[in-house]
Amino acid sequence: MGVSIEVNNLNAWYGTNHTLQDITLHIPANEATALIGPSGCGKSTFVRCLNRMHETNPIAKVTGEVKVGGQDIYSETSAVEVRRRIGMVFQRPNPFPTMSIYDNVASGLRLNGYRNRRVLDEVVERSLKSSALWDEVKDELKKKSGASLSGGQQQRLCIARALAVDPEVLLMDEPASALDPVSTAKIEDLIFQLKVQYTIVIVTHNMQQAARVAERTGFFLNGRLVEFDSTHKIFTNPGDKRTEDYITGRFG
Amino acid sequence: MADSTFRWLMLLCALSIFAIVALIAIELVTHSQMTLAKFGLKFFVGSAWDPVSGEFGALPFIFGTLVSSAVSLILAVPLAVGVAIFLTEMCPKALRGSFSFLTELLAAIPSVVYGTWAIFTLVPLLREYVDPVLIKLLGWTGLFVQPDFGIGMFAAGVILAIMILPIISSLTREVMTAVPHTQREAVLALGATRWEMIRMGVLRNARVGIVGSIILGLGRALGETMAVAMVIGSSPTISKSLLAPGYSMAAVIANEFNEAVSDVHRSALIEIGLALFLVTIVVNACARLLVWAVTRGAPARAT
Numbered sequence: 045m046g047v048s049i050e051v052n053n054l055n056a057w058y059g060t061n062h063t064l065q066d067i068t069l070h071i072p073a074n075e076a077t078a079l080i081g082p083s084g085c086g087k088s089t090f091v092r093c094l095n096r097m098h099e100t101n102p103i104a105k106v107t108g109e110v111k112v113g114g115q116d117i118y119s120e121t122s123a124v125e126v127r128r129r130i131g132m133v134f135q136r137p138n139p140f141p142t143m144s145i146y147d148n149v150a151s152g153l154r155l156n157g158y159r160n161r162r163v164l165d166e167v168v169e170r171s172l173k174s175s176a177l178w179d180e181v182k183d184e185l186k187k188k189s190g191a192s193l194s195g196g197q198q199q200r201l202c203i204a205r206a207l208a209v210d211p212e213v214l215l216m217d218e219p220a221s222a223l224d225p226v227s228t229a230k231i232e233d234l235i236f237q238l239k240v241q242y243t244i245v246i247v248t249h250n251m252q253q254a255a256r257v258a259e260r261t262g263f264f265l266n267g268r269l270v271e272f273d274s275t276h277k278i279f280t281n282p283g284d285k286r287t288e289d290y291i292t293g294r295f296g
Numbered sequence: 297m298a299d300s301t302f303r304w305l306m307l308l309c310a311l312s313i314f315a316i317v318a319l320i321a322i323e324l325v326t327h328s329q330m331t332l333a334k335f336g337l338k339f340f341v342g343s344a345w346d347p348v349s350g351e352f353g354a355l356p357f358i359f360g361t362l363v364s365s366a367v368s369l370i371l372a373v374p375l376a377v378g379v380a381i382f383l384t385e386m387c388p389k390a391l392r393g394s395f396s397f398l399t400e401l402l403a404a405i406p407s408v409v410y411g412t413w414a415i416f417t418l419v420p421l422l423r424e425y426v427d428p429v430l431i432k433l434l435g436w437t438g439l440f441v442q443p444d445f446g447i448g449m450f451a452a453g454v455i456l457a458i459m460i461l462p463i464i465s466s467l468t469r470e471v472m473t474a475v476p477h478t479q480r481e482a483v484l485a486l487g488a489t490r491w492e493m494i495r496m497g498v499l500r501n502a503r504v505g506i507v508g509s510i511i512l513g514l515g516r517a518l519g520e521t522m523a524v525a526m527v528i529g530s531s532p533t534i535s536k537s538l539l540a541p542g543y544s545m546a547a548v549i550a551n552e553f554n555e556a557v558s559d560v561h562r563s564a565l566i567e568i569g570l571a572l573f574l575v576t577i578v579v580n581a582c583a584r585l586l587v588w589a590v591t592r593g594a595p596a597r598a599t
Contacts, residue, residue, distance in 0.1 A: 128487030138478040
């Protein structure tokens, strides 16, 4: 099951660039939360702080508190542990090109030390079914490389790979921005099904996408969280003038 | 330049490679006629080498070349990959430039300098400190047993390892740098440790390139002449112990060609060159086959 995420006074830097300033918000469990805003507003940095990917950049720095399921991921656990609990899907599909489809999905489990074939078979099938890719690849699981799939299939493979380790939260950083409309629709359908089991945080450039898939939406601008509310409210009656300007397309 | 002119010009460049290889082969065969006719295939399996009585067999030299090269790969590959991992994944940016410069500087040292250094510094070091430990720990394998003179197959392997280290490590670094950052992130996001990230996200994607760099290093080890000639011991014998003196194909050509006692002797040395040529081709072909077998069905590079 998904867990909630509580963020208090989060600040992040790239070098001297203060990319996130005093972010405080509460992301409820088992919902999809969308983060929107113009390029460079800090929304990607924000999700990368939620699984401590931000700090993999040597010049990056972060302060504040992020509680996932009540546990502070910065002070009470290690980055490796955090990332095992929080799955992430990136903007560009990044399957492992030298691995078969099967090995791609099983990679996270193998990292965790699972070797039992039956368990692996089961999890691979379940994960590929959850990511709606099973029917398209089931006959060539071990023959085909992860890189031989189409872009949309690759992204669903990456989702399956993230789901295989049974995370509590799934972070998606513009998961459909490199995909065609049909593949995008498939990913969106998927988000609908997945949020029953997982807490989903999705960064998107596409406001219609946020409106379609998310219960809640946060609007970022210049490193600050301008507004965070139910998606319905953000898109019909935003409380801040800047949010209104952005969603009506007056800038960004 | 017109497209067709350009195409023919480039084709000419490519064909020149074939021409050079073919010319070398023809030259080697014509000048070793005498021993080719006299000994036939026995030349390659015979182990007697006695210029005075006219007995020639290439086996000890083929053995010496292969074994010293194998020893050098065993020593150099892990070290070179380790250096490359450090330089691409861990080294602070400020130090990276000077570190890579140092490794590449190793490649610029002439082999006669390596050989001299080996005789005066490396060999005594091996004899005093390294070989006794190896004899103690690995003596039971029969590969490291007395008598130990310092010079010999193992010393040749060590100096070769140092010489091929920069080639392997700089090319490995190159292919590792080419692995997209997104691959590293994909592994890290699954909760991988640093080493797991390097293993799954970097080494795995770069493996074809790494094997390629090892093949280049092997090529240099097989053909290296001067440094090996100075420390291998110059004894055309085949012994199981790596501490025993041996000989290599390139080394015997360098040592004996100018003082060949007869035309047959000279012909034999040229046929050794032919053997080296063939061994290099076979070893390279095997390495390519290995790469092909490992990566069958999987693309070489990340998207």
